Amino acid sequence: MASLSPLLRAYDQVILDLDGCVWIGEDAVPGSVDAIAALRDAGKRVAFATNNSWHSGEDHVAKLWGVGVQASLADVVTVGGAMQHLLAETRTTRSAFVIGTPAMHRHVTDAGLKVMNGTDLASRAEVVVLSGTDDVDYADLRDGALALGHGADFLATGRDPTLPMPDGHWPGTGAILAALETASGLTAEIVGKPSPRLFETALDRLGEGRTLVVGDRLDSDIAAAAAAGLDGALVLTGGAPSEPPPCGPQPVKVAADLAELVGAR
Numbered sequence: 001m002a003s004l005s006p007l008l009r010a011y012d013q014v015i016l017d018l019d020g021c022v023w024i025g026e027d028a029v030p031g032s033v034d035a036i037a038a039l040r041d042a043g044k045r046v047a048f049a050t051n052n053s054w055h056s057g058e059d060h061v062a063k064l065w066g067v068g069v070q071a072s073l074a075d076v077v078t079v080g081g082a083m084q085h086l087l088a089e090t091r092t093t094r095s096a097f098v099i100g101t102p103a104m105h106r107h108v109t110d111a112g113l114k115v116m117n118g119t120d121l122a123s124r125a126e127v128v129v130l131s132g133t134d135d136v137d138y139a140d141l142r143d144g145a146l147a148l149g150h151g152a153d154f155l156a157t158g159r160d161p162t163l164p165m166p167d168g169h170w171p172g173t174g175a176i177l178a179a180l181e182t183a184s185g186l187t188a189e190i191v192g193k194p195s196p197r198l199f200e201t202a203l204d205r206l207g208e209g210r211t212l213v214v215g216d217r218l219d220s221d222i223a224a225a226a227a228a229g230l231d232g233a234l235v236l237t238g239g240a241p242s243e244p245p246p247c248g249p250q251p252v253k254v255a256a257d258l259a260e261l262v263g264a265r
């Protein structure tokens with residue numbers, strides 16, 4: 001029987017961030033898979049919530065199995081799914097210009113919107129949707145800025161400046177977003193963390209219980225936890241400073257990694 005740290009024993013369920021917490025790039029953070037197993041062995045419910053919009057929910061489930069974590073689609077709350085839900089349920093916009101991966105294009109299409117990329121009406125789209133992608137060029141930024149200039153709504157998956165990778169920090173969604181915000185002079189509404197939306201969806205699926213959020217970023221994970229009224233713990237595997245600045249939302253605990261936090265070592 002796995003023994004957990006005193007901190008984790010006080011919670012019924014855990015919402016885990018993925019990039020920088022469970023894995024970095026393609027590789028699991030050492031000890032994280034055993035830590036998740038220890039949580040489940042101790043009867044804790046586990047959900048995953050990610051701002052990563054490069055990959056679909058199915059991709060994330062496959063990657064979890066690939067590193068040795070059993071998971072179903074219901075266990076993974078993605079910002080792409082949240083964007084799709086928001087567009088389908090709360091907006092009347094019919095046309096979109098999308099800066100993002102094919103997975104994000106599908107989410108927008110599945111929400112019932114027509115994607116105007118590559119058409120003469122790209123700059124007349126009613127909403128600009130921006131998410132992380134490694135395929136962005138000047139024409140995308142131009143058409144997005146033109147659509148915003150014509151009054152389009154402005155939605156983005158996140159503001160994370162970087163993506164932790166094995167060789168260092170790659171530009172994150174926030175780095176691409178900064179280009180479009182600079183060009184348009186407008187500020188996007190953020191659908192992912194630090195908005196509480198992903199955690200609210202995760203709580204819907206997990207059910208009632210004392211809940212701990214674990215993530216590697218103060219400005220998205222811990223801030224979103226605070227916005228959702230949840231405790232957040234910070235792991236340092238994504239490169240966050242070990243001493244959080246005194247202003248802003250504070251983690252209930254800072255640990256070197258998930259294994260140390262959970263006590264699964």
Ligand SMILES: [Mg+2]
Nearest residue numbers: 017019020216
């Ligand atoms: Mg992260």
